[in-house]
Amino acid sequence: MDHILENLLSEPLTPWLSGSGPEGEIVLSSRIRLARNLKSQPFPGRASTAKLGEIMAELKAVPAELMADDGHDYAFVELEGLSTLARYVLVEKHIVSPNHVADPKNRALIVRDDASVSIMVNEEDHLRLQCLEAGLNLTEAFTKANTVDDIIESKHGLAFMEHIGYLTSCPTNIGTGLRASVMVHLPALSLTKQMGTMVAIATRLGLTVRGLYGEGTEATGNIFQISNQVTLGRSEQDIINNLNSVVKQIVDKERMARSLLINExxxxxxxxxxxxxxxxxxxxxxxxxxxxxxxxxxxxxxxxxxxxxxxxxxxxxxxxxxxxxxxxxxxxxxxxxxxxxxxxxxxxxxxxxxxx
Structure with a gap:
């Protein structure tokens, strides 16, 4: 599957950054991320080098399991085998997190040929599964993520407790393990000095606003990531509906700000x-x-x-x-x-x- 990696590193655009999709002139993309762990292994932060190697070995079967279901090709890429440059190209294309490539030993990437599905292996959790769609399309991204999650869970035992939900390294991910986010371009709100108000409103509604590459990054080019903060005690649909609702309000505010600029x-x-x-x-x-x-x-x-x-x-x-x-x-x-x-x-x- 070397062609998948080669395309990822050389092609400037992936389908989910095509500019198509609902609200595509403002919402660049939608992402669903699921945090999962194997029930038989310690979390990555507590796992020995040998245990991390065992996790890698078990999860090498995932690409073939996914290919058998949806017909797409998948690649298993060991990060240690990539150059530093190649790893950070993957960060810039939003395929992996900066944290995932910082220490590549015993870490890997599982990625679909169209890059709409990617799974980080041994990041903060054993599996960080993400699905991306163009525009404001969280429902479609969740449907795809749920299908991939079901296939993996049917083949590999995951850490789950009935009264809590999925167990994760970070307490804020416990429960559904779901992080829903959208990437938005908000130049008019920035120019009209309204972004501070928007961020405050989003925070009060249980959302977080980050920069272009997520946590700890700046909003370069007036591009922001908006996502849910809490997963415990909330259903997947509640999380998606809340984010959808707030993002639509922000999109409306951005359009109003654009009208103000062009008219006044x-x-x-x-x-x-x-x-x-x-x-x-x-x-x-x-x-x-x-x-x-x-x-x-x-x-x-x-x-x-x-x-x-x-x-x-x-x-x-x-x-x-x-x-x-x-x-x-x-x-x-x-x-x-x-x-x-x-x-x-x-x-x-x-x-x-x-x-x-």
Whole structure:
């Protein structure tokens, strides 16, 4: 299954980041993550090297078990066999967490050929199963995750107690073990200084708002991840319904903020997004954070019909290709220094915009 890994590392877009799906101009993707542990083994944080090896050996059977059910190809990738660069490309593509690749020994990835299903082996839990869909599509992502979970549970005993639910390393995941999240692009709320209010409201409703790569990361490019905080005592459907409801309200607020910008300050907005477009179109050097900030404003201009010289799909593609590790991998060089990276990023952006 080397072609699966090769495609993951080289292709800029995965289907769930295509820009399609419900509310796709604001909600980039939906994710369902399930935390699971084998009942016969200690949690990864308490497991010896030998035990972690046993867990890896048992879970190598999972790809074949999943392939027999849905017809897709799956790969089992041992992280220790990947270069540091390749591991962090997977982080930038939201296939694995930063924590998972920090110490690759006895850790692995199980991934479907379209990257919509990926399973981290021996991260904080034995299994961190995630399913991703384009747009606001949590129900479809949960259906897929539930199917994969049922197949794994039918073949491997999982740690579960009737009166508690699934047992996990972190107490906040006990119960359903479910973390539902959406990735949203909220430039208008940021420009109109309303994000602080939105974050406070989401927090009061039991949700958490994080940056582009989840916990501990910044909201680069006005992209945020919104997810549930608690799993114990709540059903999967309750968690999904609550998140869906709040996200729809945030989407409505973002649209209202966009209307405010285009109706009350159209000249200011036009000047801002065209300046951003001009910099991206002609810049000879761009840092990663600068590129995302400018791309966010250009995407806003595209969505509002101010800019008609680029397609929305370009924004989604450049979200990946301008990231430092993907760019490094794309260059084919052993290493890029900061100046070389910034120069190559600017060239890539210019070519992408020129082609549209």
């Amino acid at each position: 300050t159209p000249d200011v907005l036009a000047d801002r997004v065209w300046r951003a477009y001009g910099v991206l179109r002609y810049a000879q050097s761009l840092s990663a954070s600068e590129a995302l900030a400018l791309l966010s404003e250009v995407r806003l201009g595209i969505d509002l019909g101010v800019i008609d010289e680029a397609l929305p799909a370009v924004f989604n593609q450049l979200l990946v290709t301008t990231r430092p590790n993907f760019l490094q991998n794309l260059s084919g060089k052993v290493a890029l220094n900061q100046a070389e990276s910034n120069k190559l990023r600017a060239k890539l952006v210019r070519l992408s915009l020129h082609g549209n």
